[in-house]
Amino acid sequence: MFNNFLRENKISAAILTIIRLYLGYAWFTAGFHKITGGFDASGFLANAVKNPVKGPDGNMVYSWYVNFLENFALPNIDIFNTIVPWGETLIGLGLMLGCLTTAAMFFGLVMNFSFFLAGTVSHNPTDIFLGFIILTAGYNAGKFGLDYWVVPFINKTVGKNKAKSAA
Template sequence: MFAKWLRENNVAAGLLTVLRVWLGYNWMHAGWGKLTGEGFDATGFLKNAVANPVKGPDGNMVYSWYVSFLDNFAIPNVDLFNFIVPLGEFLIGLGLILGCLTTAAMFFGIVMNFSFFLAGTVSHNPTDIFFGFIILFAGFNAGKYGLDRWVVPFIRKTVFKQTPEQAHKAV
C-alpha cells in the first residue's frame, strides 16, 4: 500500500520533489565547491583510506577487496578520480534538482555514498543513502514534477521504440 502510494500518488510526487531538490542541492554544492575551489585532490583521502581501513571487532579489515581496489587502481589513477568525483557530484545534484534522469542520478549518488562509506567515512552518508533509496524506490514518481515528465517518455519512444501510448502507460 505504501509502495503504491509512493510510486503513484501526486502528493507523494510533491514530497519527493522537495526531498529530491534538497538532496540535489547538497550534491551540487559539494561538487561545485570542488570544481571551482583551489583544486580538488583525492590523494590524501585515498591514501588515508588505505592506511586506516575499516576494521571489525576482531581487528581485521572488513572491506579488504575495497582497500585493494583503492591501493591498486584508485591511487595510481588519482587524476581520473580527481576529475570524476567533483563532476559526478555536480551532475548528480543537477539531475536531482531538475528531475532529469532522476533514478539514474540517484543510483550513482548511492554508489558514490557507499564508496565513501567503504573507505571509512560516515559523515552525512547514512542520511543520503536512506533518502536516496526512497527516491530510487519511488522511480518515475520522484521526477514527475521535473524534466522526467518529458524526458522519460521521449527516451522510451526513441530508444526503446515504444509508441507514445506504451511509453506513457509504462510510467
C-alpha cells in the first residue's frame, strides 16, 4: 500500500520533489566545493585504513572494505580524487533537475554506504533513509522534473531497439 502511494500518487510526487531537491542540493554543493576548492581523499582514506570500524569485541568489522581502500583506492587516488567530487556534483544535478532520478539516487546511496563503511556517520543515516524512499518511488520521484520527458523517451528508444533486434 505504501509502495503504491510512493509510486503512483501525485501528492507523493510533490513530497518526493521536496526530498529530491533537498538531497540534490546537499550532493551538488558538497561536490561543487570539492571541485572548486581542491580535493584530496588520500588523508581520509589513509585514516579509514588506520582506524577501521571496529565491533564491540575490538575486531575490524569491514575488513574487506579496508582491504579495498588499502590495495585499490589509495594506489589509484587520482581516480578517486576525480570521481568523488564529480560524482557528488552529478548526483546533485540529477536529483535537483529530476533527470535520471533513480540512477542518480542509486549512485548517491553507493557513495553514502562507502562513507559509512569508512567510518563516517555524519548525515549519512538520514541521507540513506531519504534516498531509499526516492529509490523506492522510482519514476514518481522525478515526475515533477526532467524525468517526465526523459523516461518516456528512453522507454520509446529502447522499445524500438528491442523490436529491431528481435526482427
